[in-house]
Amino acid sequence: MAEAALAEAALEARGLSAGYGRVQVLRDVDLTVRPGEVVALLGPNGAGKTTLLRTLAGYLRPTGGEILLFGASCGRLPVYKRCRQGVSFMGEERHVFPGLTVRQSLRLVRAQGEAAELFPTLTERAGHRGALLSGGEQQMLALTLTLALARKPRLLLIDELSLGLAPLVRERLLDTVRATADTGVGVLVVEQNARSVLERADRAYVMRRGEVVREGPAEEWRGDLDGLASLYLS
Numbered sequence: 088m089a090e091a092a093l094a095e096a097a098l099e100a101r102g103l104s105a106g107y108g109r110v111q112v113l114r115d116v117d118l119t120v121r122p123g124e125v126v127a128l129l130g131p132n133g134a135g136k137t138t139l140l141r142t143l144a145g146y147l148r149p150t151g152g153e154i155l156l157f158g159a160s161c162g163r164l165p166v167y168k169r170c171r172q173g174v175s176f177m178g179e180e181r182h183v184f185p186g187l188t189v190r191q192s193l194r195l196v197r198a199q200g201e202a203a204e205l206f207p208t209l210t211e212r213a214g215h216r217g218a219l220l221s222g223g224e225q226q227m228l229a230l231t232l233t234l235a236l237a238r239k240p241r242l243l244l245i246d247e248l249s250l251g252l253a254p255l256v257r258e259r260l261l262d263t264v265r266a267t268a269d270t271g272v273g274v275l276v277v278e279q280n281a282r283s284v285l286e287r288a289d290r291a292y293v294m295r296r297g298e299v300v301r302e303g304p305a306e307e308w309r310g311d312l313d314g315l316a317s318l319y320l321s
């Protein structure tokens with residue numbers, strides 16, 4: 088990923104702190120995502136991964152530190168302005184249109200072609216309403232909608248990509264994430280299955296209790312999943 092290393096960072100967090108009211112969750116987080124990189128964000132429950140993504144996306148206001156998007160400090164830029172810059176956030180809740188069929192949803196965002204290419208299953212479910220899809224199908228639709236709605240996504244923030252989904256669906260979603268990054272999009276992804284995400288990631292950060300406790304190339308972690316697991320134990 089030499090090219091990625093040279094490129095200007097899509098995202099840079101410097102000494103970032105954030106929390107809820109008086110409860111501080113994130114402490115002094117430094118993190119970088121370059122265009123074309125898949126960066127895995129790992130860590131045990133409650134480590135602060137969701138809080139970090141929400142802060143980066145603009146839903147939570149930092150209490151300290153700085154966020155740079157594509158080289159410029161984004162200060163208190165609201166969510167929609169970050170979206171305009173190409174930041175796309177896919178939260179834990181599977182955002183599909185519950186009352187619309189798959190066909191209607193895809194038509195709405197003009198993503199019929201992409202869906203057929205990325206997830207043929209969605210074409211088979213064209214007449215089903217979003218609310219009645221399986222969890223995996225909903226997540227495939229949500230990812231397709233997320234990519235289509237951000238007209239030119241340059242940074243994708245994904246929380247809990249495959250929570251509760253079958254391994255095959257997880258692999259398919261992660262392949263799509265990898266392929267999206269290969270078009271030049273920077274991706275920061277929270278995924279419970281460390282082994283699977285590390286197979287596609289370039290680098291990984293491990294968080295614990297609101298702090299980044301380790302960072303490194305994904306290949307290093309792939310060979311040391313036991314060491315990684317030990318970081319999860321508090």
Ligand SMILES: Nc1ncnc2c1ncn2[C@@H]1O[C@H](COP(=O)(O)OP(=O)(O)OP(=O)(O)O)[C@@H](O)[C@H]1O
Nearest residue numbers: 107110112130131132133134135136137138139294
């Ligand atoms: N809305 C909230 N109000 C107050 N505290 C919160 C809120 N949301 C999360 N927290 C707290 O912030 C800490 C970090 O939670 P967060 O959801 O960011 O962790 P996480 O790493 O994403 O965990 P998980 O893997 O379980 O989703 C936890 O201690 C949690 O209780």
